[in-house]
Amino acid sequence: QKEVEQNSGPLSVPEGAIASLNCTYSDRGSQSFFWYRQYSGKSPELIMFIYSNGDKEDGRFTAQLNKASQYVSLLIRDSQPSDSATYLCAVNCSNNDMRFGAGTRLTVKP
Amino acid sequence: DTEVTQTPKHLVMGMTNKKSLKCEQHMGHRAMYWYKQKAKKPPELMFVYSYEKLSINESVPSRFSPECPNSSLLNLHLHALQPEDSALYLCASSQETGEVRSPLHFGNGTRLTVT
Numbered sequence: 075q076k077e078v079e080q081n082s083g084p085l086s087v088p089e090g091a092i093a094s095l096n097c098t099y100s101d102r103g104s105q106s107f108f109w110y111r112q113y114s115g116k117s118p119e120l121i122m123f124i125y126s127n128g129d130k131e132d133g134r135f136t137a138q139l140n141k142a143s144q145y146v147s148l149l150i151r152d153s154q155p156s157d158s159a160t161y162l163c164a165v166n167c168s169n170n171d172m173r174f175g176a177g178t179r180l181t182v183k184p
Numbered sequence: 185d186t187e188v189t190q191t192p193k194h195l196v197m198g199m200t201n202k203k204s205l206k207c208e209q210h211m212g213h214r215a216m217y218w219y220k221q222k223a224k225k226p227p228e229l230m231f232v233y234s235y236e237k238l239s240i241n242e243s244v245p246s247r248f249s250p251e252c253p254n255s256s257l258l259n260l261h262l263h264a265l266q267p268e269d270s271a272l273y274l275c276a277s278s279q280e281t282g283e284v285r286s287p288l289h290f291g292n293g294t295r296l297t298v299t
Contacts, residue, residue, distance in 0.1 A: 106285040117274055117290040118227065162226055166285035171240065172217075174226035 077101060078165050080175035088183050093150040095161050095178050100144070103168030107139055109148045110162040112177070118162055122148060153182040187211050190275050190291035198299055199265060205294045207258040207275030216258040217288065218250060219274040227274055233258060234280070265298045272296075 079098050087093045095109075106125055110118035122137040124130045124146065130137045136149040146165075150157055163175040188209045197203050207216065215234045219227035232240035233252040241250075247269075249261040258275055272293045279286040 108287055117272075117293045118288075119290070120287045123287050164288070171229060171232075172285065172288060173229070176226050 077167060077173045078163055078175040080161075080163050080178050082176050083179040084181055085178055086181045086183060087153050089153060089155060091153050091182075093153045093157065093180055093182070095148040095150075095163075095180070097146045097148075097163030097165075097175055098144055099146070099163075099165045099173075101165065101167040102141075102144065104165045105168075106166035107137070107146045108164040108166075108172075109135075109137060109146075110164060110174075111157075112160045112162055114160075121161070150180075153180075155182050155184050158182050188275055188277055188289050188291035190273075190294050192294060193292065194295045194297075196297045196299060197262065197265065199267070201265075202261070202263045204262065205260040205273055205275075205296075207260075207291055208256055209277040209289070209291075210256055211277060211289065212255075213277035213279050213289070214255060215278045215280055216252065217276040217278075218258070218260050219276060221272045221274055221293075231260075262296075265296075267298050270297045 077100050108123045109121045111121050112118045124137040124139045134151045138147045158181050160177040160179045162177045191206045217232050218230040221227045229242050230244045231250040236252045247264045251259040274293045275291040276288040278288050
């Protein structure tokens with residue numbers, strides 16, 4: 075079983091819609107969760123991080139964490155074409171390794 | 185602009201060459217990382233330095249040799265690489281490596297091609 079799993083997509087949404095990205099993880103001891111955005115040929119950039127169960131909002135982005143279900147998600151409201159990128163879920167495992175999911179490729183169509 | 189600086193941006197080397205990748209951060213972070221990323225794949229952890237000591241080595245071949253001269257600098261020495269080692273090499277830093285981990289800050293990466 076992979077440690078961090080994401081649907082690889084591609085996920086396509088129209089401009090202005092809500093994009094929903096999902097991630098599950100296997101290490102129940104994990105306490106830190108991150109979403110990174112990566113444009114083609116560029117390095118990952120941090121979008122959100124979350125440590126506690128529930129929702130965390132930052133502008134158009136909302137991260138949701140459910141430790142009981144070992145599930146973390148990212149919602150992007152009012153999606154823009156510039157949001158088109160690969161979104162990487164990262165989880166800090168109990169052995170202090172930061173593990174990445176395979177990434178979900180998002181396309182926002184004008 | 186990223187606060188983690190990597191040089192060079194691009195590197196082409198032959199299989200018999202010796203080269204080094206360099207990474208520098210001035211955020212006061214005490215943990216530094218090397219990741220390898222192949223096209224359309226997620227970053228794969230190679231090495232972690234915590235307080236200038238190697239804390240994680242993910243069974244990386246000995247042709248990759250990390251070095252942490254001080255808390256701001258991280259090098260990756262390359263020798264006798266194979267064409268399959270061609271990838272984007274990412275350096276990252278974070279405040280610490282505790283269970284509640286602060287985010288990684290990535291550099292822009294070095295695009296390595298081994299011929």
